Amino acid sequence: MQPILKMINITKTFPGVVANRNVNLEVYHGEIHALLGENGAGKSTLMNVLYGLYQADSGEIYFEGKRVNFESAKDAIRAGIGMIHQHFMLIPVHTVLDNIIMGLPGDRGIFYDRALHRERVLEIAHRYGLEIDPDAYVQDLSVGAQQRVEIVKALYRKAKLLIMDEPTAVLTPQEVKELFSTLKKLSQEGMSIILITHKLNEVLEVADRVTVLRDGQVIKTLNTKDADEKLLAQLMVGREVNFVPAKSPCQPGPVVLEIKDLVVKNQRGITALNGLSLTVRGGEILGIAGVDGNGQTELAEAIAGLIKPVAGTILLNGEPIVGKKPRVITEKGLGHIPEDRHKRGLVLDFTLSENIILQSYYCEPWCGKFGFLNLNSIKSMAQELLEKYKVKAPHSEVAARTLSGGNQQKVVVAREISRRPKLLLAVQPTRGVDVGAIEYIHEQIIKERERGAAVLLISTELSEILALSDRIAVIYKGQIMGEMTNDNPDINEIGLMMAGIRKKKEAS
Amino acid sequence: MKKDLLLINLVVPILAILAALVLGAILLLFINVNPLEAYSVLLFGNLTSLYGISEILVKAVPIIMTGLAFTFAYRTGLFNIGAEGQMYVGAIAAVVVGLKLGHLSPFLAIPLSLLAALIAGGIWGGIPGLLKAVFGSSEIIITIMLNYVAVYLLSYLVDKPLREKSGFYPQTDMIGENAFLPVLIPNTRLHLGFLIALLFVVLVYIILWRTKLGFELRAVGLNLHAAEYAGIDVRTKMFLALALSGALAGVAGFTEVGGIHHRLLDNFSKGVGFDGIAVALLGQATPFGVVLASLLFGLLQVGANSMQRSVGVPANIVYIIQGLIILFLLGGTILARRYQKKKAKGVA
Numbered sequence: 141m142q143p144i145l146k147m148i149n150i151t152k153t154f155p156g157v158v159a160n161r162n163v164n165l166e167v168y169h170g171e172i173h174a175l176l177g178e179n180g181a182g183k184s185t186l187m188n189v190l191y192g193l194y195q196a197d198s199g200e201i202y203f204e205g206k207r208v209n210f211e212s213a214k215d216a217i218r219a220g221i222g223m224i225h226q227h228f229m230l231i232p233v234h235t236v237l238d239n240i241i242m243g244l245p246g247d248r249g250i251f252y253d254r255a256l257h258r259e260r261v262l263e264i265a266h267r268y269g270l271e272i273d274p275d276a277y278v279q280d281l282s283v284g285a286q287q288r289v290e291i292v293k294a295l296y297r298k299a300k301l302l303i304m305d306e307p308t309a310v311l312t313p314q315e316v317k318e319l320f321s322t323l324k325k326l327s328q329e330g331m332s333i334i335l336i337t338h339k340l341n342e343v344l345e346v347a348d349r350v351t352v353l354r355d356g357q358v359i360k361t362l363n364t365k366d367a368d369e370k371l372l373a374q375l376m377v378g379r380e381v382n383f384v385p386a387k388s389p390c391q392p393g394p395v396v397l398e399i400k401d402l403v404v405k406n407q408r409g410i411t412a413l414n415g416l417s418l419t420v421r422g423g424e425i426l427g428i429a430g431v432d433g434n435g436q437t438e439l440a441e442a443i444a445g446l447i448k449p450v451a452g453t454i455l456l457n458g459e460p461i462v463g464k465k466p467r468v469i470t471e472k473g474l475g476h477i478p479e480d481r482h483k484r485g486l487v488l489d490f491t492l493s494e495n496i497i498l499q500s501y502y503c504e505p506w507c508g509k510f511g512f513l514n515l516n517s518i519k520s521m522a523q524e525l526l527e528k529y530k531v532k533a534p535h536s537e538v539a540a541r542t543l544s545g546g547n548q549q550k551v552v553v554a555r556e557i558s559r560r561p562k563l564l565l566a567v568q569p570t571r572g573v574d575v576g577a578i579e580y581i582h583e584q585i586i587k588e589r590e591r592g593a594a595v596l597l598i599s600t601e602l603s604e605i606l607a608l609s610d611r612i613a614v615i616y617k618g619q620i621m622g623e624m625t626n627d628n629p630d631i632n633e634i635g636l637m638m639a640g641i642r643k644k645k646e647a648s
Numbered sequence: 649m650k651k652d653l654l655l656i657n658l659v660v661p662i663l664a665i666l667a668a669l670v671l672g673a674i675l676l677l678f679i680n681v682n683p684l685e686a687y688s689v690l691l692f693g694n695l696t697s698l699y700g701i702s703e704i705l706v707k708a709v710p711i712i713m714t715g716l717a718f719t720f721a722y723r724t725g726l727f728n729i730g731a732e733g734q735m736y737v738g739a740i741a742a743v744v745v746g747l748k749l750g751h752l753s754p755f756l757a758i759p760l761s762l763l764a765a766l767i768a769g770g771i772w773g774g775i776p777g778l779l780k781a782v783f784g785s786s787e788i789i790i791t792i793m794l795n796y797v798a799v800y801l802l803s804y805l806v807d808k809p810l811r812e813k814s815g816f817y818p819q820t821d822m823i824g825e826n827a828f829l830p831v832l833i834p835n836t837r838l839h840l841g842f843l844i845a846l847l848f849v850v851l852v853y854i855i856l857w858r859t860k861l862g863f864e865l866r867a868v869g870l871n872l873h874a875a876e877y878a879g880i881d882v883r884t885k886m887f888l889a890l891a892l893s894g895a896l897a898g899v900a901g902f903t904e905v906g907g908i909h910h911r912l913l914d915n916f917s918k919g920v921g922f923d924g925i926a927v928a929l930l931g932q933a934t935p936f937g938v939v940l941a942s943l944l945f946g947l948l949q950v951g952a953n954s955m956q957r958s959v960g961v962p963a964n965i966v967y968i969i970q971g972l973i974i975l976f977l978l979g980g981t982i983l984a985r986r987y988q989k990k991k992a993k994g995v996a
Contacts, residue, residue, distance in 0.1 A: 446877065465879065465881075466877065467878075467879025478877060483873045483874070484873050484874055484877040486871075486874060487870045487871040488871065489871075490870060494863070494867075498874065498877075499878055501860060501878075511859045512858055512859055512860075513858055513859060513860060513863060515858070
């Protein structure tokens, strides 16, 4: 069979970096082809080359048998390639229909024939079982529905090849399932799909074939029926990977964190936490599962003293900490791996040393009498910590900005853990981090539990919650929907709770 | 990474200066002046005599101080556009001390008027700092507006309450001679203020990069959210940064009064506060860069007068060149950043 897309010997270099080296990729008609690789493996670069956003240094691209050379995304769209970005390119205040037809040539001069478009859009949506309401405003739609709008938008532009960049990152397990069945249906209708991902289970579940990229090179292309998680991980990382970190049985100690009826309003004045209660004991990991944007950020910031709750109590080792300053709470034993290392966790233009002392710069021995910093001892301590926590960096005096995401995160983890906190608040600790670093960070979190620290893990990656937690609580619209021990938990039930549906009647 | 830093910190400013000079040369051609002749006077005319060099340094002194003032706030992520006004109130305070206590020993009179200038400038910078910390008001707007308040306050003072006894000119009497800043080299105007300015250069460097306070200020400047996370009281630091920035600009008023004018004159500064912004940007907001850039501006401004005298070119052409330097610098910095970003992209 003639492949719909053939990329031959694509090389793309940026000054100092080879992002793609002699990459070959073939995608067949009606195939779901996964592009698997860690962050920085060159997946996005390759797709940006295909989509006309970058020009390759060398190599050829054939689409439907014809040699093509896309100068811009416009050319690629015209040829029949659609790309759905991780962050949707929709205008929230416009309707679904407006978003879909936006950018198309007008029907009567500069005017659109809305009724005609509406009909055609609905027709396409029906054909592929994509349920959308053309008159709804995008801002009122769930993330899954917005994604469907993006897909319809691409289909409406007569896409024959659909590129999906990490499409499941923002979805609940149910939405993921729905998406996958849509993708399968699309492929049966002859649509070719490239799925960019770093999640192994997704590849195995939905893709027909998979191409593994590592360091900008194709490691292997194989049929998914010949593959399993272990093999794929090995190809992707280049060595064997432990998925579920070894963990001794949980031995909970005294209560370290107790939250009662916490109410928090976010910056826009909207209630983000609505009477949330939970407790975490020493030596246990409580995992908070949930879809992004259900109050996770506010929960973490309230515990860390970065926003002031409207009502409720937070006790850290029995002491109330509501209304206390962040530094006071830190000194009472909070270690906080923040959700966004670029926003909160690091000063990117500070050196690694400076970032490492960010929470303790004012204490002896880093700061002497009269407020002078002790640069030499800071430097040697930082160097030691970087080695101990296996951060890949030339030395401690480079700017944090120059490190990869995984190594930046390791710096944050090293800083927070080295202070031996009583409560470790880990929020999305492995977001945007490569598999090697994920494994390492997970080990460190478990080590903290083993040491006796209480760990509150907030993550939107259900696999992470399942791998690490002793107990699992699900957060939805600022409340805990339910809680269970992580002992053969019912994933379906967790998924339903993440979507706000309580399956069983419970007496919580 | 080292190479990248070099690009922005050194190559871009030098190219900006050269480009501004080239464009300035074209302007000179339009008014039928031989640019080479004009530039030889502008750039080198004052380097051949000790007096010429000393004049360059004299001009540079207040610019160094206002440049440090801008740098200090800038490192905390704030724009202090009010160095001009802060310098004026610094000058007022220094003159008042010089008039009342100028008869004391110089070892008392000089430090006291310096202290007065620091405090006055600090208050003038502290007002926008306080408003920023409490209400989140824009320090840019408030510092700009306070410039006018200071300028007209000075006008009023020399017109009425502090007018010289003879009452002829709108200016104060001479301050006591013991409050004069001693001349460093005989037969020049180079005064102790130059050394004081250099002392502040070192001091600012030490505060920003060697102390706890500097760590906090730079953390606030580079990432407010991370600073907050690290338990730094962002509002207090912003107030402190603007107050200290104002104090530094106040010193410029002190050096001009004590070293040059020895009295308060209406409109004694010709935009030194704004030159400070330019030199801070040109010097990449580093204290030592500020010194180099101030020396360049001193050279241009002194050279402009020589050029006017010997070649007949209006001295104002220099202000055009200064403006062009900043435009090219900002443009060049953006281009260099974009180039670096492009280079860094694709790793993702």
